[in-house]
Amino acid sequence: MLKWLSKFCSPQQLYDAGVLGMNARNFHIISKHNQRRLYPLVDDKVQTKTLANNIGISTPKLIGKIEHQYEVKNILDIINQYTEFVIKPAQGSGGKGVLVISDYHDGIFTTASGRKISYAEVYQHISNILSGLYSLGGKYDTAIIEELVHFSDVFKEYSYQGVPDVRLIIYKGYPIMAMTRLPTKASGGRANLHQGAVGVGLNIQTGKALHGVLRNQPVTIQPDTGADLMQIQVPYWQEHLLIGALAYDMTGLGYLGADIVLDANKGPMMLELNARPGLAIQIANGFGLKTKIKEVDKYYPENLTANERVKFVLNYRHAK
Ligand SMILES: Nc1ncnc2c1ncn2[C@@H]1O[C@H](COP(=O)(O)OP(=O)(O)O)[C@@H](O)[C@H]1O
Ligand SMILES: [Mg+2]
Structure with missing residues (x-):
């Protein structure tokens, strides 16, 4: 260090x-x-x-959160008013599992680094967050969807x-x-x-x-x-x-x-x-x-x- x-x-x-x-x-x-x-x-x-x-x-506004696997499919309803947002684990650290979506149109998600990803990948990402992949001690976690900071x-x-x-x-x-x-x-x-x-x-x-x-x-x-x-x-x-x-x-x-x-x-x-x-x-x-x-x-x-x-x-x- x-x-x-x-x-x-x-x-x-x-x-x-x-x-x-x-x-x-x-x-x-x-x-x-x-x-x-x-x-x-x-x-x-x-x-x-x-x-x-x-x-x-003030903090970046919470658009929504997903706590259970059966709710992951709600993601499109949650973001339906938004063309940009961030999905991240509530208990993450070190930037792990932070997905910055700078554009969402016609079912295609574009990340801050310009990578295009599909609904299936976003779904999988949220599912991974919930299972604790990015969280302290690997505990079950919540996925946060919040407004993108400019x-x-x-x-x-x-x-x-x-x-x-x-x-x-x-x-x-x-x-x-x-x-x-x-x-x-x-x-x-x-x-x-x-x-x-x-x-x-x-x-x-x-x-x-x-x-x-x-x-x-x-x-x-x-x-x-x-x-x-x-x-x-x-x-x-x-x-x-x-x-x-x-x-x-x-x-x-x-x-x-x-x-x-x-x-x-x-x-x-x-x-x-x-x-x-x-x-x-x-x-x-x-x-x-x-x-x-x-x-x-x-x-x-x-x-x-x-x-x-x-x-x-x-x-x-x-x-x-
Ligand atoms: N709402 C947001 N808008 C834009 N960038 C974000 C947003 N949330 C996180 N980021 C980017 O991701 C990084 C990590 O997010 P953060 O919330 O600090 O989680 P961690 O605990 O993993 O550090 C931030 O330092 C920032 O660069
Ligand atoms: Mg941080």
């Missing part, structure tokens, strides 16, 4: 840089701050959507055929680290780093690019479009931070990842939450989470509202 940093740094240097490793994340941070009983709130995307909408955070033009030259997102790490309700994840040809329209998407660390106060990472290697240009990643400035930055801060209020999880997409017309939306967010964000930022966590424990006030926490972050004089 942190191979790139470890190439340049000794274990002592990594420790001094405040890099959080997998064990420390699991045992000191996650088990201490995230109660197990709260996990279903974020592990199930239907529940996450409902909670988010209840406190006024990402904002500001990201156009930075991503290839897919929706980029912003991943925030939220600790005790404070957004502490950020990166944008940009789909590439290799990642098939998905913004997941282990599918081959590019990660670009963002300054938490401004939303401006810091460093890029692709498959654990440093990178400064988008591999498919050639665009200069260091020019990225995510707009509506304060709104992104507020969605992150509210993710804490809505779940009670002390440490979590919030994934936010910027729709061209509807603005920033929460796509999903994660109770065990990955650690590569540290590489994209060039500094460690442990440093930030210590900073929050020591200097950040408790009992502020989400809005106040965002203001605090924006005005804090960061060590980095």
Whole structure:
């Protein structure tokens, strides 16, 4: 995971840089701050959507869901008003089983990468989702059908055929680290780093690019479009931070990842939450989470509202 940093740094240097490793994340941070009983709130995307909408955070609209095999045949009725949509497992992760349909006409489905698929294939895909093929622990799952997000033009030259997102790490309700994840040809329209998407660390106060990472290697240009990643400035930055801060209020999880997409017309939306967010964000930022966590424990006030926490972050004089 942190191979790139470890190439340049000794274990002592990594420790001094405040890099959080997998064990420390699991045992000191996650088990201490995230109660197990709260996990279903974020592990199930239907529940996450409902909670988010209840406190006024927008999400891609749920068109419908399919819970049982005998309902799979209803798919054409569910999507009958739509020519584009996304089908995905409610309890999936890492982009597995996400089928982005950018066009549906006359019984032919076209995926985001331009592949044409038939009704039989879509039927099989949903059936596979229900049987747990893409889900945590292979449990039976629900298939979600939701509206397609049209990402904002500001990201156009930075991503290839897919929706980029912003991943925030939220600790005790404070957004502490950020990166944008940009789909590439290799990642098939998905913004997941282990599918081959590019990660670009963002300054938490401004939303401006810091460093890029692709498959654990440093990178400064988008591999498919050639665009200069260091020019990225995510707009509506304060709104992104507020969605992150509210993710804490809505779940009670002390440490979590919030994934936010910027729709061209509807603005920033929460796509999903994660109770065990990955650690590569540290590489994209060039500094460690442990440093930030210590900073929050020591200097950040408790009992502020989400809005106040965002203001605090924006005005804090960061060590980095
Ligand atoms: N509604 C949507 N519109 C457009 N792209 C989407 C949509 N939902 C998911 N995607 C694409 O698929 C990726 C993975 O979906 P996500 O909901 O985050 O599931 P996972 O838990 O598998 O990461 C996203 O990062 C995004 O690139
Ligand atoms: Mg995701």
